[in-house]
Amino acid sequence: MGKPKIASDWLAGCAGCHMSLLDIDERIIKIAELADLRATPITDLKEPDEDGVAVGILEGGVNNSANEEVAHRMRSRCSLLVALGDCAVFGGVPAMRNMFTLEESLRRAYVETESTDSEGKIPDDPELAVPQKVRALHEVVPVDIFVPGCPPDPDVIYYVLSELAQGRKPEIIGDKLHWH
Amino acid sequence: MITVTIDEKTIQVSEGTTVLKAAKMAGVEIPTLCDHPYLTPYGGCRLCLVEVQGARTLQPACTLPVSNNMVVHTSTEKVKSARKFVLTLIFSERNHFCPFCQLSGGDCELQNAAYKEDMTHWQLQPNWTPYPVDASHPYFILDNNRCILCRRCVRACGELVGNFTLGLEERGALSMLIADLGSTPLGESSCVSCGSCVQVCPTGAIIERHSAYKGHDTQVQKTSTLCIGCSIGCGIVIDSRDNQLVRINGDWEAAVNGGVLCKVGRFYQMDEKRKRVTSPMVRKEGALKQATWDEALSYIVEHFKPLAGKSNNGIAAIASTRLPAEALFAFKKLFVEHLKSDMVTTLEEGMATLAAAKLAEKTGKSFEGNLNALDGADCILVAGADLTQDHEVAGFFIKRAQPHGTKLILVDSGTNGLDLAADVTLKAGSGSLQDTLKRLASPDNHSELSGAVELLAGAQKPVFLYGSGVNEGDLEALLRLAESYNGKVIGLKGGANSLYASQLRLEKPFKLNGHQAAYVALGDDFLAQNIEDQLKDVPFLVVQTAYQTELAEHADVILPVEMWAEVSGHYLNLEGKLQEAHPSLTAPKGVNSNLLTLETLGAALGYDLKGDWKTELTARTPAVAVAA
Numbered sequence: 136m137g138k139p140k141i142a143s144d145w146l147a148g149c150a151g152c153h154m155s156l157l158d159i160d161e162r163i164i165k166i167a168e169l170a171d172l173r174a175t176p177i178t179d180l181k182e183p184d185e186d187g188v189a190v191g192i193l194e195g196g197v198n199n200s201a202n203e204e205v206a207h208r209m210r211s212r213c214s215l216l217v218a219l220g221d222c223a224v225f226g227g228v229p230a231m232r233n234m235f236t237l238e239e240s241l242r243r244a245y246v247e248t249e250s251t252d253s254e255g256k257i258p259d260d261p262e263l264a265v266p267q268k269v270r271a272l273h274e275v276v277p278v279d280i281f282v283p284g285c286p287p288d289p290d291v292i293y294y295v296l297s298e299l300a301q302g303r304k305p306e307i308i309g310d311k312l313h314w315h
Numbered sequence: 316m317i318t319v320t321i322d323e324k325t326i327q328v329s330e331g332t333t334v335l336k337a338a339k340m341a342g343v344e345i346p347t348l349c350d351h352p353y354l355t356p357y358g359g360c361r362l363c364l365v366e367v368q369g370a371r372t373l374q375p376a377c378t379l380p381v382s383n384n385m386v387v388h389t390s391t392e393k394v395k396s397a398r399k400f401v402l403t404l405i406f407s408e409r410n411h412f413c414p415f416c417q418l419s420g421g422d423c424e425l426q427n428a429a430y431k432e433d434m435t436h437w438q439l440q441p442n443w444t445p446y447p448v449d450a451s452h453p454y455f456i457l458d459n460n461r462c463i464l465c466r467r468c469v470r471a472c473g474e475l476v477g478n479f480t481l482g483l484e485e486r487g488a489l490s491m492l493i494a495d496l497g498s499t500p501l502g503e504s505s506c507v508s509c510g511s512c513v514q515v516c517p518t519g520a521i522i523e524r525h526s527a528y529k530g531h532d533t534q535v536q537k538t539s540t541l542c543i544g545c546s547i548g549c550g551i552v553i554d555s556r557d558n559q560l561v562r563i564n565g566d567w568e569a570a571v572n573g574g575v576l577c578k579v580g581r582f583y584q585m586d587e588k589r590k591r592v593t594s595p596m597v598r599k600e601g602a603l604k605q606a607t608w609d610e611a612l613s614y615i616v617e618h619f620k621p622l623a624g625k626s627n628n629g630i631a632a633i634a635s636t637r638l639p640a641e642a643l644f645a646f647k648k649l650f651v652e653h654l655k656s657d658m659v660t661t662l663e664e665g666m667a668t669l670a671a672a673k674l675a676e677k678t679g680k681s682f683e684g685n686l687n688a689l690d691g692a693d694c695i696l697v698a699g700a701d702l703t704q705d706h707e708v709a710g711f712f713i714k715r716a717q718p719h720g721t722k723l724i725l726v727d728s729g730t731n732g733l734d735l736a737a738d739v740t741l742k743a744g745s746g747s748l749q750d751t752l753k754r755l756a757s758p759d760n761h762s763e764l765s766g767a768v769e770l771l772a773g774a775q776k777p778v779f780l781y782g783s784g785v786n787e788g789d790l791e792a793l794l795r796l797a798e799s800y801n802g803k804v805i806g807l808k809g810g811a812n813s814l815y816a817s818q819l820r821l822e823k824p825f826k827l828n829g830h831q832a833a834y835v836a837l838g839d840d841f842l843a844q845n846i847e848d849q850l851k852d853v854p855f856l857v858v859q860t861a862y863q864t865e866l867a868e869h870a871d872v873i874l875p876v877e878m879w880a881e882v883s884g885h886y887l888n889l890e891g892k893l894q895e896a897h898p899s900l901t902a903p904k905g906v907n908s909n910l911l912t913l914e915t916l917g918a919a920l921g922y923d924l925k926g927d928w929k930t931e932l933t934a935r936t937p938a939v940a941v942a943a
Contacts, residue, residue: 221414224436228414233443271440281435285414308433314426315419 139189139300141166143175143219144209146202147229147269148195152220153177155286159293166293169300183212190215190299196222196229197275201264210276215304217295218272221285221314228285230269237266280305284313317383322390334376334387335363345389346398346428348405349465350377351515353567353574354474360465361401362428365389373397399432407439408488409446410460416519421531424517425463446491451502454582455513455523457492462520464490468512475575477714480506492520507703508578509711514564525585526562530554535561538899539568541886542580543637543811543879546667547571547686547708548888549580553880553899560585560880560900571686571888577707584879589862593903596873603867608907611872612919618855618871619920622831624655631658631830631853634821635840636810639884639896642909643812644928646836647819649913653922658823658830662840665822667783667809670790671938672817682794683939684778684803685890689713692803694774696724696767698793699748700782703732706807706889709780722770726751727784739767748785752792756799777802783809806938808889810840814939815887818931827853835859835866838909839878842866859912874916875906884910887932891939 145153153176157163166172173188174180183191191213197203210216221227232240246255272278282295282305291311298305316327321334324341333356338345349360358378365376368386373394376387388394405411405425413419413426421427446459464483469492472481480501484493491497494504513523535554542549542563550569554561563581567574595611596603606614622629632650634643643661650659665672675681689695689712702710713723714736725731728743741751741764754764755771771777779797781790781804797804808814816822825846827833832855835842839861842850850856851869858870861878881902886894902908907915917924932941 218436221412225412226440227412230412230443231415233441234410234445268443271436273436274440278436283435307435312430312433312435313420314413314429315416 138169138171139302140171140173140184140187141190141192141296141299142173142183142188142209142213143192143194144183144205145176146193146195146205146223146272147198148220148222148227150176150194151286152194152223152284152292155284155289156219156292156296158289159296160289162293166296166300169297183209185212188213190217192217192219193223193272194219196226196269196271197267198229198269199264199266203267203275206272206275215279215299216272216276217280217282217299218278219282219292220287221283223272224281224283225314226269226271230271233269237268241266280307282307285315288313317381319381319383319385319387321387328381330380332381334365334367334374334379334381334385337381338365338376338387338389343389345376346431347377348424348428348463348517349467351467351470354467354470354515357466357470360405360463362398364394364397364401366391366394395432399434402429402432402434403438405463406437407441409444409462410441411518416461417522417527418519421533423519442488444488449494449501451500452506452508453502454508454510454525454578455521457494457501457521458519459491460520461518462492463518464492465517467515467517468492468521471511471515473715473718475511475573475715476507476509476711477717478505478507478509478711480504481512507707508582509576509707510578510581511565511575514574523562525582526554529559529561530556536899538897539566540897540899541569541571541811541894542576542584543882543886543896544577544579544584545706546808546811546813546889547706548811548886548892548894549576549708551576551580555880555899558900571890571892571894572708575708575711577711579707587862587878589864591878591903592860592863592873592875592906594875594905596867596870598871603870603873608874608905608915611874612916615857615872615916616919618832619654623653623920625831626655626657628829628831630654630656630832630834631825631827632656632834632836633659633825633846634661634816634836635838636661636663636812636816637840637879638812638836638838638909639882640812640815640887640928641884642836642838642913643816643819643821644926644931645910645913645917645924647821648924648926649917649920649922650834653917653920656830658826658828659821660823660825661810661816661821662837662843662846663809663813663816663822664824665817667807668813668817668938669822670785670787671806671808672820672822672935673787674790674794675936675938679936681891681937681940682804683806683891685892686712686805688776688778688803688805689780690716692716692721692774692776692778694722694724694770694777696726696771696777696779696796696802697733698726698752698779698781699784699789700727700780700807701729701731701733702782706782709805709807722774724767724770726755738770741767748789749792752789752796756792756796771800774800774802778805779803780805780807782807806889811886811888814889814891814937815885815932818887818933818935818937818941820935825849831855833857836909836913837861837864837866838876838882859909861906874912876909876912877902877906881906882908885928887941889939891937891941893932893942
């Protein structure tokens, strides 16, 4: 049996959780020894293997039709799905916009910004993903492991990755449990 | 005593003990949110649900009294899953996203509770309804989005402070924390800015502006000390970080105030706008210039030496009652004993203590009692004091007793902040307070006093509290009145060390008369206009101060000293209780303590100011028994 395959992707997040992942520093070599790091936003391969991966990791909440597609694809191709960070776990900072209507937040973002010089315009190209209410990952697809944190601590990420790479299910409790 | 078994531990408790308290005694921890050890149990959050053998459903431990042979389980699967569910429901109600909350990371009791139950996520997502945020108050912000409706603030506002500003309107998910009748912003409401609600709020629903994002509980240094805002001497806990003040909380353990503070103690002292003085200054060629301590002291010595020993055209000296006892003692020794001045007093000029001191001396008896008499009183007469202006915590003690049936009688001449709260107000008008007080003691034929007389006559434990509006004649009348109704007397006095200054006999009105020099031991205090006006014309003026002051324009020497949070020393409160202040901050370089400043000046003049300041505590009969 080969090394377990791990793939990751990001949705409506700030990439901070992946930065925190890179903050495990040289320990990433240890992970690479234990597991086969496949598609990630920071590797050349962009989509998880069609024949499946052992572990799928998603950062960010689901805030449009494109995110939804990515979430479903990852879920269908991985055995264990990890929600990484507060946005994936709870909706996080992007979910603040759920307190307003979509129309209100789009106007604030594209028309009423301080840097909009003349008249702004809400993008309406049919090729663009359709914005939605921001949802936590588990509202869209079943999630197996929740790793909260904004971002999760590199030590926690390393613990999660090394446990998963060795076929164990990480337990996020005690000092490893942070929501901020 | 009855027997209860909690998680296999059997203990004896007195009847009426709640399951929560019994569990604590048995060493079993039950998580809580709405419960607060200093507030009446409420049973609102349901986090403390426990399994009681024989009971049909889970029961809230905080409100359930133990019954004999009760068997309680606090950590069964049923209990644990209920706890998680309760937390899930709370999280789903409003905006509890942690990354953008100032309490996240240790200070939030809701977050801590979730961590304790190993919650990695929410089963139910919030319903995304925005709730009002009220940022109209100068010292804190009320964010209903973070509110869990535990009503701790509502209970603190009513039970501890007797103010009843905060309340809840509507029902269920629409329940909203409001001020007064609801349409009033907090900043324009009846709120007295005591900040008790901030101190008890378990989440980020009520957050203090000043301390926000300045440091979590685990990141700050804690100093238990006392507030020197007035003679009550409330216990406070100061949080500081990197030699900066972060926040002030009332000390729940303090006997004097039991956790309650007023706006002066909690907020005003954090809101200091004055600039510090960090180096001695000496007037040279008409302008104040920076100098060393040695230069400044020898300049003072040069001017003070020729005036030493002259009682009426020498050196007048005036000190703040915010100075610690040690410094006031040295101050008196220097200017009265050694320099022999006839004008040595405090900024209070004895206005809040002289009447009582004279009476105590005349009768040879201490006649005043402690503030805790207010909590048990059934009728309180307040004479010559507006407890909404100063000594506010004493006013809270009265207001919180009123819902339990305590009656309030006000005797004074002007308007009073408690007028509307009083059962009877007796305005002396053109007459003096003592006329009213004397007539109360012999009430025949005074129909306008019948209301007050009836209340006093029906009281078992009346308390007579008086402030600086009472002169010696008034006080004599008040004491006779108290005696006739077998009541206790409490004197408010003035500043933090008002009573000690009185014991030192530093309590005469300040008159410069013919004095050729003046020494102002201001500390971090403010100067009254009438005193400032007199000091403008003195030929040689020395000011010992923590902050830049208007007096600097006229001062010849300025000596930089510590401000309240840097001070260590003793304070004698209005109850005669000797308390020690501990510094929470370190003074900037070049700044000396008030005591050291006086001692080095004394030494430069050739005097030793050392001595036992404690002997002066009881050197004359104090108005209230001193417990040193």
